[in-house]
Amino acid sequence: MFTGIIEHVVSVKKLLPKAGGGELFLDVNGFYEDLKLGESMAINGVCLTVKEIEGQIISFDVSGETLRRTTLGTLGHAEKVNAERALKVGDRLGGHFVSGHVDGIGTIKEKKQSADQCILSFSTGKIFTDMMIEKGSVAIDGISLTIVGVTDSFFSVALIPYTLASTTLGFRKTGDLVNVEIDMMGKWIKKLLINTREKKVNITQGQLMEQGFL
Missing domain, CATH: 2.40.30.20 (Elongation Factor Tu (Ef-tu); domain 3)
Structure with missing residues (x-):
């Protein structure tokens, strides 16, 4: 989970094709000295898992589905990308809840x-x-x-x-x-409305408020 408050703009080192996907390498320029393997990071809004750390170069495996459904597949050498580490419990929430699952x-x-x-x-x-x-x-x-x-x-x-x-x-x-x-709230409301319409159930403003949507 992320907040959408970008921490740093970092550079693409390279994007290597692999069977079924690719491997993305970023030069983080010393911004993340305490980064750990297995951490989640949002890169241009896409949630990825840190695979390797070598000095200031970090890498991620990227699935074929992610390459197809996002702009990550078009990244080139030295291109700049937005980076954000995952939200920690107790952090200030300056933006909104962002899942890192691009639509x-x-x-x-x-x-x-x-x-x-x-x-x-x-x-x-x-x-x-x-x-x-x-x-x-x-x-x-x-x-x-x-x-x-x-x-x-x-x-x-x-x-x-x-x-x-x-x-x-x-x-x-x-x-x-x-x-x-x-926004996740918009997706949940749409799903709720579709489900109630398919079941021919009337939904009221009071019901939306009761479920926390309003």
Whole structure:
């Protein structure tokens, strides 16, 4: 489990193909001196397990499914990625609960820069936007962000200067692909509504409140 608060931007050393998947090597530049084998880390929002540590180079096995469903399969030498270690019990939760299980890939549709913020719009399928609401949360490349607008085919977020300077979104451009993870609350509510509709059971606002969804 993660929070979507990026700790560091690190560099890709290489991505080696393997039978059924690949092996990703990152240069963490001394940021994680106490890292241990078997730890979970979110790399561009994808939960991976630390396999080897050699100095400041760490590596992860990446399944074929992960390479297909996320942008990790397109990573190249020296490319920058967002890194976050797993949440510890008792840590401050500055973002929102992020599982590291990416739902799919979105495309940067538009980037509007102003003096105090940047509005980024992402094209994605209705299957994603159906689970989004304005002021709700979404994780983009592992970054916890607040949705400021949503339609059937795209959604937008507002980025403050700190986020632009501290994550990879600062140098992303129109047409770039990103990993998208929908807020877990949205997925559970959609599943609940589908189940009740299939069973032809009416669901009320009171029932949603009773279950903690509102």
